Amino acid sequence: xxxxxxxxxxxxxxxxxxxxxxxxxxxxxxxxxxxxxxxxxxxxxxxxxxxxxxxxxxxxxxxxxxxxxxxxxxxxxxxxxxxxxxxxx
Amino acid sequence: xxxxxxxxxxxxxxxxxxxxxxxxxxxxxxxxxxxxxxxxxxxxxxxxxxxxxxxxxxxxxxxxxxxxxxxxxxxxxxxxxxxxxxxxxxxxxxxxxxxxxxxxxxxxxxxxxxxxxxxxxxxxxxxxxxxxxxxxxxxxxxxxxxxxxxxxxxxxxxxxxxxxxxxxxxxxxxxxxxxxxxxxxxxxxxxxxxxxxxxxxxxx
Numbered sequence: 001x002x003x004x005x006x007x008x009x010x011x012x013x014x015x016x017x018x019x020x021x022x023x024x025x026x027x028x029x030x031x032x033x034x035x036x037x038x039x040x041x042x043x044x045x046x047x048x049x050x051x052x053x054x055x056x057x058x059x060x061x062x063x064x065x066x067x068x069x070x071x072x073x074x075x076x077x078x079x080x081x082x083x084x085x086x087x088x089x
Numbered sequence: 090x091x092x093x094x095x096x097x098x099x100x101x102x103x104x105x106x107x108x109x110x111x112x113x114x115x116x117x118x119x120x121x122x123x124x125x126x127x128x129x130x131x132x133x134x135x136x137x138x139x140x141x142x143x144x145x146x147x148x149x150x151x152x153x154x155x156x157x158x159x160x161x162x163x164x165x166x167x168x169x170x171x172x173x174x175x176x177x178x179x180x181x182x183x184x185x186x187x188x189x190x191x192x193x194x195x196x197x198x199x200x201x202x203x204x205x206x207x208x209x210x211x212x213x214x215x216x217x218x219x220x221x222x223x224x225x226x227x228x229x230x231x232x233x234x235x236x237x238x239x240x241x242x243x244x245x246x247x248x249x250x251x252x253x254x255x256x257x258x259x260x261x262x263x264x265x266x267x268x269x270x271x272x273x274x275x276x277x278x279x280x281x282x283x284x285x286x287x288x289x290x291x292x293x
Contacts, residue, residue: 031133034170038138043121045242046235046253046287050121051138060171061132 005078012074019067023059033060110149113252113288115142115160119242122286124162128262129277135174139192141166146196146288148252150234153202153209160286162192183267184220193218200227207234213256219265228258239289249291257283 023029037058038051115122117140124139141163148156164186169175179186195216202211214227232254239249260280263269 032171032174035172036170038170043119043287045238046121046251047233048121048123048253048255048285048287050123050285051125058170 004081008074008078012071012078015067015074016071019059019064019071023064023067026057026059029058029060031060033063034058110147110155111250111252111290113146113148113158113250113290115144115146115286115288117142117287123284125283126167127281128279130275135169135276137167137169137178139163139167142286144193146252146254148232148234150207150236150250153204153211153232154199156199156211156213156232157196159193159195164190164192189219189221191218197225207236208232209234217260219260220267222265224264226258226260228256230254230256239291242287242289247289247291249289252288252290253286254288255285257281 035057036053036055038053040049041052042049120140122140122142124142125136126139127134127136129135139162142160143163144158144160146156146158146160148158164184165179167178167184167186169178177183181187193216195218196213197216198214200212200214203209209232211230211232212227213230214225216223217226218224232252235251235253237248238251239247242251260282261278262276262280263278
């Protein structure tokens with residue numbers, strides 16, 4: 001039972017550090033998660049400035065919150081066996 | 090006498106040619122034509138684009154008040170960078186693109202046209218249709234006529250003229266039945282729209 005608890009907590013730590021590190025090194029975007037970014041270009045003939053789309057995953061605050069939530073849920077789940085054993089007694 | 094008649098006829102012919110109405114096609118294989126829309130939201134402004142633009146505008150470069158035509162936007166080409174937002178935006182609660190696949194603007198009248206060289210400004214009145222709701226709106230537009238520049242855009246493959254239209258205006262989503270009075274804490278009612286499109290009139 002202790003091993004199960006340890007695995008869940010290590011998994012929670014892994015999820016949390018991965019999410020935070022990914023978010024931070026991907027630019028620490030404080031907006032919503034994006035699956036593409038744009039860069040501006042100008043059409044030489046018409047002078048119209050337009051966006052060129054580049055597919056790229058940019059984790060945002062929702063990604064960070066979801067990662068923290070999942071990590072918290074895993075830690076909480078690690079206490080369940082303890083509650084069950086107490087309930088049985 | 091014959092010479093005078095000939096001169097008069099050639100002058101009239103030249104005037105007729107100059108006053109020729111051109112039809113500009115706004116389908117753009119280069120993907121430059123686009124619309125940018127922004128809305129205020131709590132975490133960050135929602136900014137998206139649309140590039141599925143088609144339509145034609147008939148215009149006589151010498152008579153800017155004579156512009157007429159219709160611009161059509163494929164509603165499914167509206168795009169925001171967040172995939173969840175994208176799904177919601179195109180879904181039944183918001184734009185309902187399955188039932189209303191087109192956003193259109195049909196010009197009905199040109200007000201206050203001002204022309205300076207090949208550039209002009211005007212307030213363009215027309216019928217804007219979004220999510221099946223049609224409303225009369227007036228938008229300020231800047232129009233630039235680029236005679237003979239189509240060749241530059243097509244690497245000499247086509248000869249003709251270009252017409253560039255730029256406009257910025259605001260809409261209220263509630264006016265078009267898009268969650269009227271709802272979710273105002275999540276997305277503002279006001280939508281800022283910026284449009285820059287170029288149409289081509291190939292020489293026949």
